Amino acid sequence: MVSEVNIPSAVxxxxxxxxxxxxxxxxxxxxxxxxVLVLEKHGxxxxxxxxxxxxxxxxxxxxxxxxxxxxxxxxxQEVRELHGLIGDTDVTIADFxxxxxxxxxxxxxxxxxxxxxxxxxxxxxxxxxLRMEREVVxxxxxxxxxxxxxxxxxxxxVGIRADLVVGADGRHSVVRERARLPVTTxxxxxxxxxxxxxxCPGDPPQTAGRLNFGRLLVMLDRGDYWQCAFVIRKGGxxxxxxRGLDSFRDEILRLAxxxxxxxxxxxxxxxxxxxxxxxxxxxxxxxxxxxxxxxCAHAMSPIGGVGINLAIQDAVAAANKLAQPLAERxxxxxxxxxxxxxxxxxxxxxQRIQILIQERIIDRVLGSDKPVSAPRAVRLFxxxxxxxxxxxxxxxxxxxxxxxxxxxxxxxxP
Numbered sequence: 411m412v413s414e415v416n417i418p419s420a421v422x423x424x425x426x427x428x429x430x431x432x433x434x435x436x437x438x439x440x441x442x443x444x445x446v447l448v449l450e451k452h453g454x455x456x457x458x459x460x461x462x463x464x465x466x467x468x469x470x471x472x473x474x475x476x477x478x479x480x481x482x483x484x485x486x487q488e489v490r491e492l493h494g495l496i497g498d499t500d501v502t503i504a505d506f507x508x509x510x511x512x513x514x515x516x517x518x519x520x521x522x523x524x525x526x527x528x529x530x531x532x533x534x535x536x537x538x539x540l541r542m543e544r545e546v547v548x549x550x551x552x553x554x555x556x557x558x559x560x561x562x563x564x565x566x567x568v569g570i571r572a573d574l575v576v577g578a579d580g581r582h583s584v585v586r587e588r589a590r591l592p593v594t595t596x597x598x599x600x601x602x603x604x605x606x607x608x609x610c611p612g613d614p615p616q617t618a619g620r621l622n623f624g625r626l627l628v629m630l631d632r633g634d635y636w637q638c639a640f641v642i643r644k645g646g647x648x649x650x651x652x653r654g655l656d657s658f659r660d661e662i663l664r665l666a667x668x669x670x671x672x673x674x675x676x677x678x679x680x681x682x683x684x685x686x687x688x689x690x691x692x693x694x695x696x697x698x699x700x701x702x703x704x705x706c707a708h709a710m711s712p713i714g715g716v717g718i719n720l721a722i723q724d725a726v727a728a729a730n731k732l733a734q735p736l737a738e739r740x741x742x743x744x745x746x747x748x749x750x751x752x753x754x755x756x757x758x759x760x761q762r763i764q765i766l767i768q769e770r771i772i773d774r775v776l777g778s779d780k781p782v783s784a785p786r787a788v789r790l791f792x793x794x795x796x797x798x799x800x801x802x803x804x805x806x807x808x809x810x811x812x813x814x815x816x817x818x819x820x821x822x823x824p
Contacts, residue, residue, distance in 0.1 A: 418539060421447040422736050424559055424572035426546035426585050428455065430521070431704030431721035432578030433528040433540075434471075438729035440538035441475075443819035444736045447570065448538075449561055451545035451579075455522035455529075462518050462630055462637065463715035466506065466806040468722050469513035474814040478512070481527055486519040487631045491798075492805070493618040499784040500618075501791050505798035509806055516806065518630055521718065544568075546579060549588045549700070556589065556699035574732070574741050577702040578721075581688055581709035586702050591692050596765060598687040598711055599773040601647060603640040605682045607672045609633070620665040624778040627665045636669075638662070639685075639712065643776050647684050655679065687711055689761055689768075696746035703728055703749070708757045711764040713772075714805050720760060726812035727752045733816045756809040763804070 423439055425432045428450030436448040464486075472478045492504040506514045532538035543564060550558035550569060558571035577585030586593070609631065619628045626641040640662065642650055650658060659673040676682060691708035695701060704721030711717075728749045735741040775782060791797050 418445075418447055418570065419568075420558075420571040421445045421539070422572065422739070423447070423574045423576060424449065424570050425576045425578055426559060427577070427579035427583075427704075427706070428452075428525065428529075428540065428542070429578060429580060429704065429721065430524070430718045431706075431725045432576070433525050433532070434722050435576060435578065435703065435725035435728055436538060436540070437528050437532045437535070438725065438814070438816065439733055439736065440532060440535040441818050442729070442733040442737065442816045443537055444733060445537045446539065447572070448532075448540045449544040449546055449559070449570075450540065450542050453543045455525040462520055462632070463718065464517040464519055464524060465716065465719040465808075466509055466511045466513050466516065467808055467811040468719050469517060470511050470811065471722065471726055471814060473512050477527075477531060482517070484519060484523050484527060485633060486517045486523075487633060488515040488517060489616070489631075490515045491616065492516075492801070493616045494788075495618055495620045495622075496784040496788060497622050497782040499789065499792075501784055501788055502795075502798055503788075503791055504802035504805055505795065506802045506806055508799050509802065511807065516715075518632065520632065546584055549575065549585065554698060556697055559585075573699070573739060574736060575700045576728070577700065577706040578704050578725075579706055581690075581705040583702070583706040585700070586692060586706055589697055589700055589702075591694055591697070591702065593690050594693055596689040596691070596761060598689045598765075599644050599768055600641050600687050600711075600776070601644055602685040602687060602712060603642060603647070603650070603682050604685050605638050605640070605676060606632075606635045607638055607669055607675055609635050610672075613668060621775060622782045623664055624776055624780065625661055625665055626772060626776065627662060629666070641772065641776065643773075644687070651679060658682075685712075689764060691757060691761065695750040696743065698743050698746075701728065701732075701746045701749060703753075707750075707753075708761065710761065711768060713764045713767050714760075716760060716805065716808065720757065720808065723756065723808060723810070723812045724749075724753050726814060730812070730815040737819075753810075759809045 422445040425448045436446045440446045472481050494501045494503050544561045546559045547562050548560040556575050628639040630637040688709045689711050695707045703724035731749050735745050
């Protein structure tokens with residue numbers, strides 16, 4: 411990861427948030443020759459609860475940028491099928507082998523590695539500036555237009571002026587709060603408990619979700635350990651804790667008995683992180699001088715692990731629409747609104763499917779404590795293989811995959 415010390419007092423584009431959306435947009439704009447400053451409030455990208463799934467749509471973007479081969483030299487796992495263990499039935503839900511893209515797999519890579527890779531690539535571009543431990547705390551507004559940001563640093567507050575401010579600071583965004591942009595809350599009946607357990611050679615080979623006895627456990631293969639997501643009812647964390655840690659370990663083992671020799675790795679509740687799930691979206695993504703993208707514009711459910719990829723698609727669409735106007739210092743409100751129009755359908759369609767799955771499947775199963783059997787419609791995936799292509803396409807590519815349309819214009823730093 412590369413971060414310079416000084417902060418420019420004025421840039422063409424200032425991006426609040428060094429997550430997937432902010433880093434990808436910053437890289438794409440700088441690659442096109444636009445002066446960009448990315449402000450990240452943390453000192454590094456090491457956040458264990460960030461999503462790890464790099465989907466084929468994102469891998470295609472990396473290929474179009476000429477970065478794919480280098481990217482895939484980083485440690486990762488390749489998931490070519492998605493499985494679900496529903497009761498005692500192992501169902502192959504998605505098969506990525508028929509995708510119309512170069513990479514027909516989902517890459518599992520800790521998000522900090524992905525972000526560090528983008529930071530390293532951006533460091534070679536003269537127009538790319540990344541500053542860590544710089545938290546955006548307010549917006550500079552002049553005559554109804556956003557003209558920059560105020561950031562807090564270890565040395566005090568600073569003001570940074572910009573032709574365009576981009577909010578990419580996540581679902582708890584300061585930018586969208588300060589911009590007073592109206593939010594539509596769609597609701598989520600679930601929360602997630604996030605933890606890690608060691609991986610052993612005899613473990614099942616695939617990443618899978620396990621649904622039974624009113625519980626849902628998703629296990630992501632991180633090479634030498636499992637990243638586990640235990641789904642609970644919204645607001646149910648206190649009840650889980652009240653039953654005790656031994657009871658919680660037993661609930662995990664009921665779904666995944668092969669973890670019995672490792673359940674003790676959950677020594678106390680500090681080893682288990684509560685992730686509060688929210689699904690919402692802004693009614694309006696922009697104001698004059700300001701655009702919101704990624705979770706800042708639309709918080710997604712963890713279902714399908716598509717949030718990071720939807721955020722990256724936002725960044726690609728925004729770069730395609732805005733690189734030339736920014737380079738010519740003539741970005742208009744119409745340009746910003748065009749980004750929202752481009753990304754509204756995939757956002758709404760994805761959230762609609764997530765909400766249907768939450769309400770009609772997960773919410774009905776959670777807490778029942780009864781053995782589950784796979785419905786006949788689900789078992790069809792095992793008997794009619796072409797059906798697996800449908801969820802594979804939706805998960806891997808989304809409703810409107812974006813492609814890099816802007817040429818590289820920036821020289822490499824000596």
